[in-house]
Amino acid sequence: MLAKSSTELVRQKNSALVLSALRRHGPLAHTELSDFTRLSSATVSVITADLERAQIIEKAEQQPASGRGRPRVLFSQRRDCGYLIVVVISSDAVQYSLVDYTGRLIDRFTEDRQQNVAGVERFVAALRDALNRIVTRSRLPRDKVLMISISSKGLVDTSAPVLRWSPIFGRDEIDFADVLRDEWPAQIILGNETLLVAAALGRQEEINTRGDFRSLAALSLGHSIGLGIVRREHEGGHHISAPNFGHMMHVPGGGLCRCGARGCIEAYAGFYAMLRTAFDVPLDTIPAKFVPIAELDKIAASARQGGRRNVLAFRQAGLALGNGLSRVLSLHERMPIVITGPGVRYYDLLIEGITEGLAESHVVRMEGMPELRVIADEPTLVFEGHLNRAFSIIDNDIVKRGASVVELRDQAG
Numbered sequence: 170m171l172a173k174s175s176t177e178l179v180r181q182k183n184s185a186l187v188l189s190a191l192r193r194h195g196p197l198a199h200t201e202l203s204d205f206t207r208l209s210s211a212t213v214s215v216i217t218a219d220l221e222r223a224q225i226i227e228k229a230e231q232q233p234a235s236g237r238g239r240p241r242v243l244f245s246q247r248r249d250c251g252y253l254i255v256v257v258i259s260s261d262a263v264q265y266s267l268v269d270y271t272g273r274l275i276d277r278f279t280e281d282r283q284q285n286v287a288g289v290e291r292f293v294a295a296l297r298d299a300l301n302r303i304v305t306r307s308r309l310p311r312d313k314v315l316m317i318s319i320s321s322k323g324l325v326d327t328s329a330p331v332l333r334w335s336p337i338f339g340r341d342e343i344d345f346a347d348v349l350r351d352e353w354p355a356q357i358i359l360g361n362e363t364l365l366v367a368a369a370l371g372r373q374e375e376i377n378t379r380g381d382f383r384s385l386a387a388l389s390l391g392h393s394i395g396l397g398i399v400r401r402e403h404e405g406g407h408h409i410s411a412p413n414f415g416h417m418m419h420v421p422g423g424g425l426c427r428c429g430a431r432g433c434i435e436a437y438a439g440f441y442a443m444l445r446t447a448f449d450v451p452l453d454t455i456p457a458k459f460v461p462i463a464e465l466d467k468i469a470a471s472a473r474q475g476g477r478r479n480v481l482a483f484r485q486a487g488l489a490l491g492n493g494l495s496r497v498l499s500l501h502e503r504m505p506i507v508i509t510g511p512g513v514r515y516y517d518l519l520i521e522g523i524t525e526g527l528a529e530s531h532v533v534r535m536e537g538m539p540e541l542r543v544i545a546d547e548p549t550l551v552f553e554g555h556l557n558r559a560f561s562i563i564d565n566d567i568v569k570r571g572a573s574v575v576e577l578r579d580q581a582g
Contacts, residue, residue: 180216183208184568187216188246191226192272192560193376196245217244225250225567246271251315251563254303254355255555256296257362257548258282258321260336260392260459263296264548267303270315270563272556276307282337289341293348300353314355318559319345320362320551322393324413330359336393336427336458356566358559363389364411365554366547367397370507371407372557374399384504386497388414388490389547390512390519392459393427394435396493398501414497415439419489424452437489440465440512446482462511469515483518490519491526498532498539505540509547516543 183206190205191197197205203213220226227247230240250270257264260282267276280299282292304311323335330345332338346357367387374382382401389395396414399407415435416428423432424442436442436452440460445452447468472479494506508516523541527533544550 180219181568183212183216184220185565187213187220188225188564188568189561191244191246192564196229196231196243198241198243202244223567248273249313252309252313253556253559253563254300254314254317255552255559256300256317256319257551257555258319258335258337259362260322263299265299265303266552267307267309268556270560272560276303278303289338289343292338293343297349297352300349311352312354314353315563316356316358316559317345317349317353318358318360318555320360320365320555322362322389322395325359325361325364325411330357332359334428339427356562358562360554360558361395361397361411362551363387363395363397364409365397365558366395366509366550367399367411367554368407368409368557369550369553370397370544371399371401371409372553375401375407384502386494386501386504386506387550388494388506388508389510390438390490390508390515391510392440394438394490395510396497398497398504400501412497414493417493417496419492425454425456427456427458434489434493438486443468443482443486446485447479449478465515469518472518480518483515484522487519487522488526489522491523492529493526494523495527495530495533498527498530503532503536503539505542507542507544509544509550511547513543513545 186206186208187202190202194201194205199210199213199217202217203210206213208216217226221228224247226244228242228244231243232240248269248271252270253268255266255268262279262281264279265277266274268274280295300317304314319330321332321335321337324333325331326333332343332345334340345359349357366389367385370385370387371382374385384398384400387397394415395411397409397411399409402408416426416430416433418432419434419437420432424436424445425431426433426436427441436456440462441456444460444464445454445456468479468482472483498504524538527538533539
């Protein structure tokens with residue numbers, strides 16, 4: 170019995186290696202799978218045959234570019250093996266995406282979130298309606314959806330898909346598994362948005378540096394402030410965390426934050442904070458839940474023309490960010506910092522304060538300023554983070570249970 174169990178674990182590990190190689194590199198020939206996974210040709214043959222039988226992967230012939238010679242046989246995931254729905258909750262909208270098992274986007278739509286309508290019940294009703302609509306538009310039965318992956322800014326439970334606190338709903342919790350369980354047999358997962366960004370950046374860095382990657386921080390600027398940290402572990406995997414950076418203390422007893430505390434980094438660096446400073450609004454004024462980016466653009470235009478009050482708004486925001494990052498580097502290590510989110514459009518106005526705040530860190534004074542990068546396309550990183558996390562879980566569930574997707578659905582039912 171022990172030998173059989175050990176053999177089964179090896180089979181699961183090898184199957185996961187094959188699926189992981191296909192995720193990373195796309196359709197592969199038998200020899201390429203052997204090279205990428207470092208498995209013997211015989212083992213690859215057994216694994217691919219098992220995965221084919223389970224209707225998880227398929228093979229197709231690719232004709233040589235010259236038109237001569239034998240065609241290559243390539244393995245890839247079956248598109249109809251199962252489907253993933255990605256839900257991205259942002260300050261002003263909710264985006265829904267339907268993806269097949271190969272990671273190909275099938276359908277997507279975005280719904281504006283009504284700013285004047287508060288309450289979790291209204292949001293949950295809209296969420297249910299949109300999820301039903303996205304599968305109906307593609308004529309898919311619900312049981313073909315293997316997972317619903319949801320993301321939001323805020324505090325996320327690490328053991329269950331529960332949103333503990335968010336800039337949108339405040340302390341009103343949402344247990345997504347509970348509110349969707351009666352309609353959806355799919356697995357429900359929830360992730361912090363900036364954590365997903367860090368995960369996507371870490372994967373890109375791993376590929377670009379060919380494994381010579383140690384750590385990286387992702388700072389998201391916008392209506393709220395988020396931070397994700399990805400670190401390479403000794404075994405080669407990644408440890409990803411999302412500390413509650415935006416609500417770290419910056420000024421004791423300072424400006425009122427959306428979380429209800431005073432003096433948070435976000436209370437000086439979020440969009441509502443910069444608007445408050447620019448118009449000299451009292452620091453104890455209740456922050457707006459949403460600030461149209463057009464309003465910040467006006468303040469930025471004035472700052473770039475030398476408007477002193479508006480220059481101060483961005484410099485103060487940058488200083489709060491820099492001071493916070495200096496503490497992060499002191500607690501962890503000096504690492505590259507990737508700045509992303511809608512706030513990067515004001516990077517030229519923020520950078521002076523950021524570097525001044527960072528310079529106060531002992532690790533920066535000793536080892537020098539960390540590398541700062543700017544990536545404007547945060548939505549793509551969030552989506553990539555969703556796909557990487559969701560399909561990693563789905564693939565591992567399939568090989569661990571040693572079952573086809575049909576059998577998995579039967580177990581879920």
